[in-house]
Amino acid sequence: MMQEKLHIPVSLERCIALLSPAIESSTNPVVVDATLGLGGHTKALLLKFPKLKIIGLDRDLKAIEIATSNLSEVIDRVVIVHAVYDELSVVLAKRGITKVDGILFDLGVSSMQLDQAERGFAYSQEAPLDMRMDQSSGLSALDILNTYSYAELVRVIRNYGEEKFATKIADNIVKAREAGKLRTTKDLADIVKASIPAPARRTGGNPAKRTFQALRIEVNQELDVLTRAIPQAISSIRIGGRLVVMAYQSLEDKIVKKAFTQVIASKSPIGLPFDLPNSAASYKLVINGSESATKEEIESNPRAQSMRLRALERVAA
Ligand SMILES: C[S@@+](CC[C@H](N)C(=O)[O-])C[C@H]1O[C@@H](n2cnc3c(N)ncnc32)[C@H](O)[C@@H]1O
Structure with a gap:
């Protein structure tokens, strides 16, 4: 029924290992799964740690429906x-929780969202241009394509898609919408293809990938939301608590890296050979820099290919 086809949680064992010390050192452990999805990571954590409680967030009502069934x-x-x-602090405060033992972010869209063609995330299947993770609110991709100015479209496609041919694509989007020829994912994928010179199309996979990524980020305000959420997560872990984040594209990973770098820096003036009293950093990296999935995992789960894993531990108040 609600059980979706097999979904393999990315780097599951590694995430469990990274969160374990924080969970095992707590008498009543609480973890936040900030991206519950189909409940893959949450279920494995709950089965492994019998005393653990998890607060699972998702902005997608369909994901919540499936996770509820998968986690029965x-x-x-x-x-x-x-x-x-980015409502994390409010969600915790409403439940009277000030600090948690661990927080996990497995960013991006789920396999369910990609597989359901009608959601409009996949450029390979014809569907309405929706792309909202929360279909109960906000502008769809089509709303954006139909209402943004040429300049706004260039900004979105260039900045969020890192697309070299953003001006040409935006130009062709405006022409197609004026001619009433832009309605579906296929229309958009065809417009992008026609906007990119043939030699450039031969490398880097499907040319529509970058424009679809850009629109998805804009529709869901993904980077702004993440920029607000990571500092909330950092301040919500207790001393000894851990924050684990998996990002699948460089723009998101940069946000995570920047936020982590800021809090692991000593608050002493640069150049002092020792930390001034009370100025040592309150956080340390659990993984130096970032980690990728193993070759074996990528072979069995291609989604893990672009994943960058980062982990942080709180060491002082
Ligand atoms: C990659 S999936 C998570 C998969 C999950 N770890 C599992 O094993 O089933 C990401 C999920 O995060 C949700 N999501 C993405 N951005 C979100 C946000 N800003 N707030 C809440 N949920 C979000 C998506 O709707 C999706 O269900």
Whole structure:
């Protein structure tokens, strides 16, 4: 019924290992899964740690419906909340929780969202241009394509798609919408293809990938939301608590890296050979820099290919 086809959680064992010390050192451990999705990571964590409770957030009502079903055997230890993850502090405060033991972010879209053609995330399947993770609110990709000015379209496609041919694509989008020829994912994929010179199309996979990524980011305000959420997550972990983040594209990973770099820096003036009292950093990196999935994992789960994993631990108040 609600069980979706096999979904393999990315770097599951590694995420569990990274969160374990924080969970095992707590008498009543609480973890936030900020991107519950189909509940893959949450379920494995709850099965592994019998005392663990998880607060799972997702902005997608369909994901929540599926996760609720997938988590039926552990449902008494999970609180599922329909929320955008930049509401994390509010979600915790509402439940009287000041600090948690661990937080996990597995960013981006889920396999379910990609597989459901009608959601409009996949350039390979014809569907309406929606791309909203939360279909109960906000502008769809088509709304954006139909209402943004040429300059705004260039900005979105260039900045969020890192697309060299953004001006040509935006130009062709404006022409197609004026001619009433832009309605579906296929229309958009064809416009992008026609906007990119043939030699450039031969490398780097499907040429529509970057424009679809850009629109998805704009529709869901993904980078702004993440920029607000990561500092909330950092301040919500207790001493000894851990924050684990998996990002699948460089713009998101940069946001995570920047936020982590800021909090692991000592607050002493640069150049002092020792830390002044009370100025040592309150956080340390658990992984130096970032980690990728193993070759074996990428072979069995191609989604893990672009994943960058980062982890942080709180060491002082
Ligand atoms: C990659 S999936 C998570 C998969 C999950 N770890 C599992 O194993 O089933 C990402 C999920 O995060 C949700 N999501 C993405 N951005 C979000 C945001 N800003 N706030 C809340 N949920 C978000 C998506 O709707 C999607 O269900």
